[in-house]
Amino acid sequence: MSLQLLVTLGVFAPLLGAAVAGFFGRRIGDIPSQAVTTGLLFFSCAVAWTVFGQWTWGHLEPFTVTLAPFINVGDFQSNWAIRIDALSAVMLVVVTTVSSLVHLYSWGYMAEDDSRPRFFAYLSLFTFAMLALVTAADFMQLFFGWEGVGLASYLLIGFWFKKPTASAAAIKAFVVNRVGDFGFALGIITVFWMFGTIQFAELFPMIASRQGEGWEFLGQTWSALDLAGVLLFIGAMGKSAQFFLHTWLPDAMEGPTPVSALIHAATMVTAGVYMVCLLSPIYEYAPTAALLIAITGGITALFAATVGLAQNDIKRVIAYSTCSQLGYMFFAAGVGAYQAAMFHLFTHAFFKALLFLGAGSVIHGMHHEQDMRKMGGLWKLLPVTYAVMMIGTIAITGIGIPGHEFKFGFAGFYSKDSILESAFAAADYSPVGLFVFFIGLFAAGLTAYYSWRLIFMTFHNKPAWKHDHAHDDHAAPHAQIETHAEPLPDDRGHAHDDHGHGHHGPLKPHESPWVMLVPLLLLSVGAIASGFAFYEFFVGHHEHEFWRGAIFTGPENHVIHDSHEVPTWVLWAPLVVSAIGTFAAVYFYVLREGLARRMAERGGPINSFLSNKWYFDEIYDVLFVKGARALGDLFWKVGDVRIIDGLGPNGAAWASLKSAARLAKVQSGYVYHYAFVMLLGVAGLLAFAIYAWGA
Template identity: 40%
Template sequence: MSSLFLTVLFPLLGFIILVIGRERFSENLSAWVGVGAIGLSFLTTIWVGVNFVNQGQIDFTQHLWTWFSVAGLAPSISFHLDGLSLLMMGMITGVGFLIHVFASWYMRGEAGYARFFSYFNLFVASMLVLVLADNLALLFLGWEGVGLCSYLLIGFYYHNPANGFAAIKAFTVTRVGDVFLLIALFLLYQQFGTLNIATILAHAQQVLAYVPHETAFWISVMLFLGAAGKSAQIPLQTWLADAMAGPTPVSALIHAATMVTAGIYLICRMHGIFELTPEVLQGIAIIGAVTLIVAGCAALVQTDIKRILAYSTMSQLGYMFMAVGAEAYQAGLFHMLAHAFFKALLFLSSGAVILACHHEQNIFKMGGLRKKIPFVFACFVIGGGALAAMPWITVGFFSKDAILGQVYAQGLMQQLPIYQQLYWVGVVGAFLTSIYTFRLILVVFFGQEKTHAHALHGITYWLPLAILLALSTTLGAALKHPVETLLTTAHIPALNIPLALEQQIIHAEHQAVWIALIGVLVAGMVWIVFKQPLEKWTQSWLGQRIITLFYAAFGFDALYQLLFVRPYQLIAKLLGHDPIDQVWLILPVLVKSGHHAASTRQTGSLREYTSSIAFAAVILLMVLIAIQII
């Protein structure tokens, strides 16, 4: 396991080589370096994982060097391997490698080919630093690294100003969450005197028991807000849909295996802090539930194929937050892994559709594609089925329904109606997911062809999709038990459900499945049988208002524009001429005025000079007399 550091070193070296070579490298050489670096990182992860299991799954920490030392704070560059970090490493490097392979095909002919892969490699390296860090200072370095890379990749097509604005928006909104995370780090260091994660978790209960409860409360809240920024949860969710401005492989990497999973990882890694504040956990579950409904409604009316998938990502992240808020950490983490498989499949498949349709992204300008690109159609059916948790054959069925069942169980075990209510919110979310997913499939692959599509070829195109397709089926579900074993060794608790409640939980899960299937039926009826009445309703006054509301994702962007952006712009305008500087300019004005007044008195007239002296003498005499009298 001494080779653990190589998992980070390989993509970092790939980034450095590509930055140095940049314009001098051919596309083939850039692809070999970029894809090869992640491939080597993935192979190292497998090697490290096999050794970890063979040696009894004992935690391992690799100290490289001390980062800095200031007044007792001396965080190290040290990587910690346990079941949770191994799961994250496997997901990041494995799915990331497949996305890199696909990107080598997708980005052919694009300007900045080497630049693209340099950013891609740095992104993976930063994410690996985040999940392997043994202290929160190093974790924060990786946290900021993925934020920087997201800005570079979302704004990759920087010649279009709209893409630049989308990158700035993503960077700014996630930075708000980063500020909250930084506050949490300050509070933790104040209480524990260290940022070492293992030390904090080992002493959390003892240390925080002797301080006011508000301290633990605010630490948990700040950690959650930091996680919400990266994982696009209300109120910091507005950046995610606009992140579609980047190339499609970027969307797959950000929204499947890397950046958006950072928030889930942070909460699960620091679960010992959150469990001291059950009210915060309930709040996390509620916010996750609200986010999944808001995102589900928004996805119903989008016309851009990538924005539909973006809102579905936000919705699935809501399920994960609902799970960890209900202390079903293992269920949330397994859904995170399953989501990485089927969402990467859907995003890469959407990229194939976009290329086949000559960069068209409006689903209503496609249609009839199942005959032109049947393999991509199969990928969408399996990936969409996993997203909608179609029973028995998709990985989403085994992950999402487990979340709903455990949330329902938590309500029964703790006698808290809020969790049972959240279960029903999750069921409604599953219903919406089925509708918008199969709406997408029906509109794009059935009906009349509106844009001529050409066939797609190349092993770097179909092989990543084929592997992800297989992992999105029950083959991916076979990983559930190994994942649970890994997480148990990492001290990530499982939700223990009493045998007496098992039948109720199974009934609740089956109920969610049937409602999801009804959603598929509704999608078919609405977009095939009742297509004409639907079009008439959308043109009505009520229909237009509802669609506008859903399309704008309930107007959070407009609200933030009103509350934050416009006041900031007004203040910037008022301060544009620097009023402080203007105040200091009074001094030269006074000097200049005095100089002007004095210079105008230089007339050369003896009479004026004599009268002035006499007048001044009289004034001076009067002042002296007044002083004597006083």
């Protein structure tokens, strides 16, 4: 079997699984639906690793498989195709590895849910849309995959659709992403207007020749490439939850935890980073757009890290951590270090999926409790979960041994330090290089603090769960209706299980089943070794051979090369700030246990500001939600009901009714009334005749 055919089968296998589970799940049953979808995902994963291995070590050349015409209207030509190069090979591995392990993990996590075929169908549909996105050979297929993951994420976030908060979160994610997607669509239109093509192979070689081309608007000349780059980046801002369009991300935690791992670790939220790196030929010649990307990424990294300090829901802490790490990737791409951005995307997939699924294991063991203030002392009761969460935390905090010739650490150490070193080196090329470097340093310290805060509150502090009594037979209905982690609506209840429901006394936390632990152990390998194993290929000595033109850098862009020659203090600075953040967490949550809680309970403006997420939801509610509702009421109640209906059909009907009612009074039924009317008529006729005769 040729590699081209194998790749085609690997891309479409999740779609087949989604169709089988979605259309025939109720007939074939839960286990066959799970087996089909999971088996096909592992097949796609094997194909992805085969392609990645041949690309990395076997010198595979880029190729495109054209499958069928997609949309052909005049000069607008789009074909359904599968493009394989370094970028798509990396994304294939990331998407299929995380998705296949999430499928396997969900066998245990969703074991009691009564809609498992639907859940697994949605997971596979999401994965297919993501694979279509990362293998697209033109903007049209890219947009198809872009919207496909948006639709699938809406279905997954609102999977428990009878739960009001889940439905609201799904709608919010869908609407906020539509804002970004509107900009993305305008960007595609701008590219087609400029170049007359949306095919990447035709487009990229033409960009350099159009550098500096202007566009007249409002009496000003605007850079057309910058315009296209900014519009396309607006799409990335929505999909990757960047500052201003980030508000959907934490609310998306209403979906089942496997969904959080799939969407927020390695797939949907990284689509924007992938798109910016794919379009490096545009951004290399669009300095204003690149500057906007770097500034937005830096602000996002800082904003999300500050908010993560004050969150108590274990999943929301990790969600804001995702938002912050995406900021790192974007500011790396903004300063021209696309390779470093993709390297962090690659390593982040392993340790963030590990942290999300590890959090799901904690929630499962804690009988669907997500508040870290009600946890503590779990390291002895959940030893495997504790071990993998420690690995994920070490990876994300970037603890390691820095150096020019030798460096060693877990995955996040290599990729995050590469971004910071590139940002410092970019000071010679980008006016915001030092700005994002210092923001990244500060965010690294905050990341260490809230990451270790999560570990200490969850696993090491005094057990708070011993004081929370189990749900007894008289408990509120929602206490008995969770599959594993998040409560379901009352009419989706399940029988009591071995989690301890239905008896009196405190519930004792327990370790998760092995079907959930095996994916955690496999992800741990990636969180430990992916940085060390692939550093040289992504950003090291072999980066030119690895990327092979998939990422374009202009003749003046030497950021990656210069990042290896930064001063020694730049190498050690991330470790120092991470150590400071770690020691601060130790002080507040170990040495002075309870101090941070007492400070939070006293409140204060800073705590309120951070715990309320900079009040973005409240501001958006006033400006957009209530504003849109008021505008809608104006058009509806005034424009439609009073003016259009009032003067139109309703007004005419009202006038007819009133006229008919008055005319009806004339028909009294009395003969003398009719005789009087006839007399008036005769008198009128005589008067007219006399007048006409006299004239």
